[in-house]
Every structure is written in structure tokens, then in C-alpha cells.
Amino acid sequence: MINYILRRVVTSVVLMIIISVVTFGVFFMVPKLAGTNPAELYVGKSATPADVAATARKLGLDQPVYVQYGRFVKGIVAGRDFNSGPSKTHCPAPCFGYSFRNDRPVFPLLLDRLPVTISLAIGASIIWLIGGVLAGVISALRRGSILDRSMMILALAGVSLPIYFTGLLAQLIFVHNLHWLPGGEYVNFRDNPIGWASKLLLGWITLALLYAATYARLTRATMLETVSEDYIRTARAKGLRERVVIGKHAMRSVLTPIVTIFGLDIGQLLGGAILTESVFGLPGIGRLSIDAVNTKDLPVVLGVTLFGALFIVVANFVVDLLYAVIDPRVRLA
Amino acid sequence: MKGKGMATDLLASGQPASGGSRPSAPRSFLDVRDLRIHFNTDDGVVKAVDGLSFQLDRGKTLGIVGESGSGKSVTSLGILGLHRHSKARVSGEVWLDGEDLIAASDERVRALRGQRIAMIFQDPLTAMHPYFTVGAQIIEAYRVHNNVSKKVARQRAIDMLGRVGIPQPARRVDDYPHQFSGGMRQRAMIAMALVNNPELLIADEPTTALDVTVQAQILDLIRDLQEEFHSAVIMITHDLGVVAELADDILVMYGGKAVEYGTAETIFRRPEHPYAWGLLGSMPRVDRDVRDRLIPVKGTPPSLINLPSGCAFHPRCPYVGYNGIPCRTEIPTLAEGSDHGVACHIPPAERQRIFSEDIAPAL
Numbered sequence: 001m002i003n004y005i006l007r008r009v010v011t012s013v014v015l016m017i018i019i020s021v022v023t024f025g026v027f028f029m030v031p032k033l034a035g036t037n038p039a040e041l042y043v044g045k046s047a048t049p050a051d052v053a054a055t056a057r058k059l060g061l062d063q064p065v066y067v068q069y070g071r072f073v074k075g076i077v078a079g080r081d082f083n084s085g086p087s088k089t090h091c092p093a094p095c096f097g098y099s100f101r102n103d104r105p106v107f108p109l110l111l112d113r114l115p116v117t118i119s120l121a122i123g124a125s126i127i128w129l130i131g132g133v134l135a136g137v138i139s140a141l142r143r144g145s146i147l148d149r150s151m152m153i154l155a156l157a158g159v160s161l162p163i164y165f166t167g168l169l170a171q172l173i174f175v176h177n178l179h180w181l182p183g184g185e186y187v188n189f190r191d192n193p194i195g196w197a198s199k200l201l202l203g204w205i206t207l208a209l210l211y212a213a214t215y216a217r218l219t220r221a222t223m224l225e226t227v228s229e230d231y232i233r234t235a236r237a238k239g240l241r242e243r244v245v246i247g248k249h250a251m252r253s254v255l256t257p258i259v260t261i262f263g264l265d266i267g268q269l270l271g272g273a274i275l276t277e278s279v280f281g282l283p284g285i286g287r288l289s290i291d292a293v294n295t296k297d298l299p300v301v302l303g304v305t306l307f308g309a310l311f312i313v314v315a316n317f318v319v320d321l322l323y324a325v326i327d328p329r330v331r332l333a
Numbered sequence: 334m335k336g337k338g339m340a341t342d343l344l345a346s347g348q349p350a351s352g353g354s355r356p357s358a359p360r361s362f363l364d365v366r367d368l369r370i371h372f373n374t375d376d377g378v379v380k381a382v383d384g385l386s387f388q389l390d391r392g393k394t395l396g397i398v399g400e401s402g403s404g405k406s407v408t409s410l411g412i413l414g415l416h417r418h419s420k421a422r423v424s425g426e427v428w429l430d431g432e433d434l435i436a437a438s439d440e441r442v443r444a445l446r447g448q449r450i451a452m453i454f455q456d457p458l459t460a461m462h463p464y465f466t467v468g469a470q471i472i473e474a475y476r477v478h479n480n481v482s483k484k485v486a487r488q489r490a491i492d493m494l495g496r497v498g499i500p501q502p503a504r505r506v507d508d509y510p511h512q513f514s515g516g517m518r519q520r521a522m523i524a525m526a527l528v529n530n531p532e533l534l535i536a537d538e539p540t541t542a543l544d545v546t547v548q549a550q551i552l553d554l555i556r557d558l559q560e561e562f563h564s565a566v567i568m569i570t571h572d573l574g575v576v577a578e579l580a581d582d583i584l585v586m587y588g589g590k591a592v593e594y595g596t597a598e599t600i601f602r603r604p605e606h607p608y609a610w611g612l613l614g615s616m617p618r619v620d621r622d623v624r625d626r627l628i629p630v631k632g633t634p635p636s637l638i639n640l641p642s643g644c645a646f647h648p649r650c651p652y653v654g655y656n657g658i659p660c661r662t663e664i665p666t667l668a669e670g671s672d673h674g675v676a677c678h679i680p681p682a683e684r685q686r687i688f689s690e691d692i693a694p695a696l
């Protein structure tokens with residue numbers, strides 16, 4: 001078991017290093033391929049070529065890529081100084097770059113936005129996990145019934161309708177027409193829990209709908225497969241009540257694929273969150289990245305990308321651990 | 334010496350359901366009468382079991398033999414009440430110790446399942462839940478029917494594992510099924526089935542997935558435990574060799590019906606149904622090369638949706654139309670002979686002659 005965990009940790013770290021090298025390389029190469037000097041992105045439009053060159057030198061952008069990567073990594077560990085303009089700018093560890101547009105290091109920028117994204121993700125995932133799995137189990141047990149069919153049609157609609165459609169529609173109906181939910185700015189949970197929840201509610205539901213559909217279909221399929229397994233027949237032959245046969249024996253097996261895609265989905269949620277956050281005006285990481293792309297704020301884009309990758313790698317790591325908890329064949333292999 | 338009361342039972346149960354001469358009170362511990370299990374499928378009605386009757390007393394073993402698809406497993410699941418009402422139509426009577434399980438409520442049958450009737454399944458790898466320890470699964474089986482603490486149930490599970498010959502049971506109890514070898518896993522299955530001292534044990538091809546030496550050990554184990562608990566055992570197999578030593582009575586199934594039913598001695602010494610001859614002839618024996626099996630049962634098992642007309646075995650029977658018998662038009666019934674039921678149109682004296690003159694010498 002210890003061995004298993006250690007192996008997973010090492011794999012995750014190696015993966016993260018590779019991702020950071022590739023990402024860094026891409027961000028280094030893209031401006032070059034586009035024929036622009038990355039330093040141009042840091043100076044005003046009216047800057048002279050001499051200004052650009054000076055900025056490039058100060059930011060180290062004239063150095064070869066491996067030197068820049070080395071400095072970047074060193075910044076993460078020990079912090080880093082940028083000699084931008086007349087003054088020296090300090091970026092404390094962990095330094096994932098410095099956003100000159102926002103005049104702040106990237107890391108605290110991300111940290112600021114993180115609670116919003118996490119609130120969105122956790123709320124939505126609770127709804128879709130419970131809703132999707134429940135719908136899938138009921139569908140499987142009532143296979144072929146009207147309930148089953150309507151739920152599966154709903155699920156199909158759920159996966160096929162894009163967030164900006166369902167999101168905007170929901171916003172239009174519940175916020176603008178019915179006035180059931182407030183518009184306006186996002187508020188912190190600590191300041192106003194009810195305001196926080198009602199601002200996030202539509203986002204949760206829209207995002208959950210998208211994922212719940214997949215979960216319902218997966219749960220239904222796995223459940224149908226599982227109930228015809230020999231060991232379910234054995235459970236019945238022991239005289240167990242149907243409730244226990246389904247709720248304990250079958251659910252235990254259905255859980256495995258659910259945990260797997262849940263881990264992957266949580267990792268990729270950032271993608272879903274970008275759309276959801278912009279549709280519902282939530283100031284999370286997703287919005288930050290859109291703003292950064294719009295303003296060509298490269299350090300922030302790089303930071304968000306790496307952060308997203310980290311999210312995925314960690315989620316995968318957690319899934320691997322959960323696997324071992326769930327499946328003794330993995331744990332004891 | 335075996336199959337006590339067979340003659341009268343056969344006469345009674347061999348009648349068609351409409352005969353109306355069935356006795357109302359069952360005399361055997363297990364008395365199955367005219368059991369029918371039909372499935373509605375998209376292609377038509379599958380008559381997996383169609384009018385099956387047999388009896389079994391405590392301490393006795395009944396072997397049910399037949400090819401794949403003859404309805405053996407469907408029969409055993411029917412006795413356990415494990416067919417879903419939505420898919421299967423079950424009719425007939427299954428009397429267990431004076432109680433008709435077909436007429437009983439679902440909850441009543443559930444309470445009996447695992448308690449008085451237990452089952453051992455064919456493949457112990459797939460029949461145990463991969464995510465629960467062997468011990469947990471045995472403990473669960475014990476606690477559904479006994480109101481005892483986890484600790485007591487655990488001790489019981491360890492005792493049972495020791496009883497079925499698993500070394501170091503106190504340690505192995507916490508292992509998962511995949512950590513057991515095939516034979517050990519089947520032993521654990523048996524421990525689980527026997528944890529409540531069931532009075533009726535149904536073993537559905539308990540050794541097919543195992544290699545030959547382990548097979549013999551498992552069969553010995555089942556026999557020893559049966560003697561110890563004095564339970565009735567139904568041993569289901571497609572291999573006559575398995576039931577040769579174990580069974581008191583043997584029921585040969587073909588296409589969802591019994592084609593021959595008698596004591597084991599009768600079935601092995603003087604079988605009368607051409608299908609039983611085929612089964613005997615294809616029995617592997619040490620002194621015979623597999624290639625010169627005498628009468629392999631040619632052809633394929635019948636479709637249970639469109640059974641051949643008349644005798645279901647007629648397309649594969651070497652004696653079809655023998656002396657003008659109506660194989661293709663009339664369904665033969667089982668009730669013939671004194672201690673021995675044979676569903677065949679060939680007259681009994683002729684069958685016995687054919688067996689002793691043509692079949693037996695070549696076996």
C-alpha cells in the first residue's frame with residue numbers, strides 16, 4: 001500500500017514537471033511564432049523598439065528558454081525579483097509569475113479567485129453526484145418504464161445543451177423574469193451565506209445538469225450490468241433483502257466507475273467553470289483566465305494553465321488512492 | 334436400498350398436471366410437482382422448465398443431469414424463488430417440508446433462502462463479491478438469519494472455514510476472494526452456503542470450474558458435510574461421472590423435461606432412454622480413449638422456444654420411428670415401469686433388450 005502511494009506520488013510529480021516544461025515552452029514559443037516579441041506585451045503600444053528591448057532584458061525575456069524556465073522554477077521555490085521600469089518588483093515564493101497588468105503576483109491573484117471556483121465546483125458536484133447517481137439507479141431498477149425513458153431523454157438533453165444556452169435561459173427566467181434570485185455581484189460566504197448561495201444556485205444547477213446527465217447514464221449502464229452479475233445472484237440466494245442487495249452489493253460495484261469519472265471531471269471542471277463563471281458573472285478562476293486572455297496578460301494565462309494542470313493531476317492522484325480504498329484487488333496486487 | 338418410495342411417487346407425479354390424481358399432502362421433504370418456468374422474450378416464450386416433478390428426502394442426494402441449456406439452473410433458481418415475476422412465469426408446486434414455496438409470499442421465501450435452502454454456484458470466482466472479504470460475506474449470510482453480534486458471527490465464519498478445510502481460517506477470514514485459489518474459493522462458497530445448516534443444499538455444477546483433483550476433494554467435502562448435517566442435496570451437473578458415486582437418485586433432463594428418472598443404480602445399470610445411453614457413452618473413462626466414445630449425443634440441444642414436435646429428442650435420436658412408434662407426433666410421458674420413469678415411445682421390453690444387446694457391451 002505504501003509502495004502504491006509512493007509510486008503514485010512520484011508519477012504525479014514527474015507528470016507535473018513535464019506539464020510545466022511543455023506549457024512553459026508553448027508560452028515561450030507562441031509569441032515567437034506569431035512574430036511578436038513577448039516583451040511587446042509588457043510595454044505600452046506607443047513604446048519604441050528600444051523600450052521593448054530594454055523591457056525584454058529586464059524581464060529576462062532575451063534569455064534562452066531553459067534559463068527562463070530555471071528562473072521560473074526558482075521563483076516558485078524561493079521567490080523572485082523583476083527589474084521592471086525604474087523600480088524593482090518583488091514576487092515572493094511561491095512565485096508563478098507577475099502580472100504587470102494587475103500589478104500583482106499571479107499566485108495571490110489565483111488565490112483570490114479560488115474560493116469562487118471551488119464554491120461553484122463543490123456545490124455543483126454534490127448536486128450532480130446525488131442527482132445523477134440516484135436517477136441512474138432508479139432508471140436501471142425501473143428499466144423500460146416511462147420514468148426510465150423520460151429520465152434518459154432528459155439526460156440526453158442535459159449532455160447536449162451547452163451551458164451558455166441553459167445558463168442564459170435559466171438566468172433570463174429566474175433572475176430577470178421571475179425575480180426569484182438576485183442578480184448583482186458575488187458575495188462572500190462569510191459575509192452573507194444566503195446571498196452567496198442564491199448567487200451561485202443557478203450556476204450550480206446548470207453545471208450539475210451537464211454532468212448529472214453523464215452520471216445518470218453511466219450509473220444506469222453499470223447498474224444494469226452489475227445486477228446480472230453472479231455475485232448479485234449469490235447475495236439474493238443468501239436471503240438478503242432486496243434493499244441490501246442493491247444498496248450494498250450492487251452500489252459497491254457501481255461506485256468504482258463513478259469515482260473514476262468524478263475525479264477526471266473535478267479536474268476538468270475548470271473548463272466548465274470558465275463558461276459558467278462568465279455566464280453568471282462569477283469572479284472565479286475561469287473569469288480570471290478569460291480576462292487574462294483578453295488583455296494578453298501572459299503570466300496570468302500561464303499561471304491559470306499550470307494551476308488547471310495541477311488541479312487535474314491532483315484529482316487523478318486522489319482517484320488512484322480512492323481506487324485502492326474501493327477495490328481490494330488494486331490495493332493488494 | 335435407495336430412492337425409497339419412488340414407485341408410488343413416480344406414479345403420482347408422472348401424471349400430467351390435468352390428471353387431477355395428485356395427492357394433496359407431500360410425502361417427501363422436497364416434493365416438486367409439475368414445475369413450469371417460462372420466460373417471455375422478444376423471440377417468443379422460452380419454456381426452460383416444462384412440467385418437472387421429483388422428490389427428495391433428507392439425507393439423500395438427487396443428481397440432475399443434462400446438457401447445457403436443458404433447464405437445470407433455471408430449475409434450481411426456481412426452487413430458491415430467484416426468478417423475477419416480471420420476466421418469468423412460474424407455476425406448479427415446490428413443497429419444502431410441507432410448505433409450498435411457489436404459493437408462499439416473496440418475503441417468506443426470502444427468509445427461507447440461505448436459511449433452510451442454500452445454493453452453491455458453478456463459478457466461485459464470479460459468485461463471490463470481489464469487493465468484500467470472504468469473512469464479511471459469510472458473516473453477512475449468517476447474520477441475515479441469526480440475530481447475533483458481529484463477533485459471534487465472525488467466530489462462526491472462522492469455524493465454518495476451518496470445517497471446509499481452509500488452513501489458518503482465522504487469518505484467511507479477512508482475505509478477499511481473489512486471494513483464494515479456485516478450490517479454496519469453492520470451499521469458502523460451501524462454507525457460506527452451509528453457515529446456517531440448511532436442510533436443502535443445491536449445488537449447481539459445483540466443480541466444473543475446478544481441476545480434476547480439486548473436483549474430487551470438493552465432492553468428498555460435500556458428501557461429508559451432508560452426512561454430518563443430514564441435509565438433502567441436489568447435485569446438478571452435465572457430467573454423469575460426478576453423480577455416479579454421490580447420488581441416490583438421478584433425473585435426466587432434456588429440453589426442460591425429465592426424460593428418465595430412477596435410482597442411481599438403475600440409471601447406471603439399466604438405463605432405458607436413448608438420451609441417457611448417449612450421456613453414458615460420452616462419459617469420460619480411464620480405460621477409454623475420448624475419441625472412441627460409443628454413442629456421442631449427436632446434434633445440438635433443442636431451441637426451447639420451438640421445441641421439436643412429439644418427443645423433443647427425436648431429431649437426435651438414432652431410434653426415431655423405430656417399429657413405427659410416433660416419435661414426431663406424440664409427446665412421451667415419464668410414468669412407466671415400476672421404480673423407473675422413462676419418457677420414450679419404445680416399449681419397455683424392447684428398450685431393455687436394445688440396451689443389454691447393443692448398448693451395454695460397447696460401453
Ligand SMILES: Nc1ncnc2c1ncn2[C@@H]1O[C@H](COP(=O)(O)OP(=O)(O)OP(=O)(O)O)[C@@H](O)[C@H]1O
Nearest residue numbers: 372379381400401402403404405406407408571637
Ligand atoms: N432469464 C431468462 N430469460 C430467458 N431465457 C432464459 C433465462 N434464463 C435461462 N433461460 C434459458 O433457459 C434455458 C435453460 O437454461 P439453464 O441455465 O437452466 O440451462 P442449464 O441446464 O443450467 O445449462 P448449463 O449446463 O449450461 O448451466 C437456456 O436456453 C436459457 O437460455
Ligand SMILES: [Mg+2]
Nearest residue numbers: 405406407537
Ligand atoms: Mg446451469
